[in-house]
Amino acid sequence: KNEVEQSPQNLTAQEGEFITINCSYSVGISALHWLQQHPGGGIVSLFMLSSGKKKHGRLIATINIQEKHSSLHITASHPRDSAVYICAVPSLETSGSRLTFGEGTQLTVNP
């Protein structure tokens, strides 16, 4: 089973700050997902990456396959970025779309 650890569990920032959320996993993977969950429950897929770096607006995700580590960065954070950020990796025991999730990072951005 692939264990996933995220840090920090909670993060409070002031508007405009640069945010970094980290994710480590125990077994080699083919792809890693970053998800965002707002209050109310809906989950949005932010990134799926298997190598290098991806950027979308103020969000940047990086992954280091050798070190089994990924980071999610938010530049110029804004109160609307307040949400839970979750990383997820596939289960290597089976084929298909089964994901194992980190516990999530609760981000609060204050104005």
Add this chain to the structure above:
Amino acid sequence: KAGVTQTPRYLIKTRGQQVTLSCSPISGHRSVSWYQQTPGQGLQFLFEYFSETQRNKGNFPGRFSGRQFSNSRSEMNVSTLELGDSALYLCASSLGQTVAHEQYFGPGTRLTVT
């Protein structure tokens, strides 16, 4: 393209009853996965269907079951509800067979068991 839809969005049931939740994937997506989210356990995988076949199953009791129809719509059923089944149930759809395909999540069904 319409996103993943789940019905109902909210549900209150009594212990011992059964419940059926529905998930309609994005058009063209053949894989539907179901997840349970609780404050104590976080997000946990329930099962996955691909082309009407259950491909993976998580560590949940047999009271949890599901199926997928030929149009890729999926239902999950929980029988003999327990208080601990209170949770947010999320489904996600993707194009195909591996986790190399991005998963798109629905808004979830919040189930409360009293």
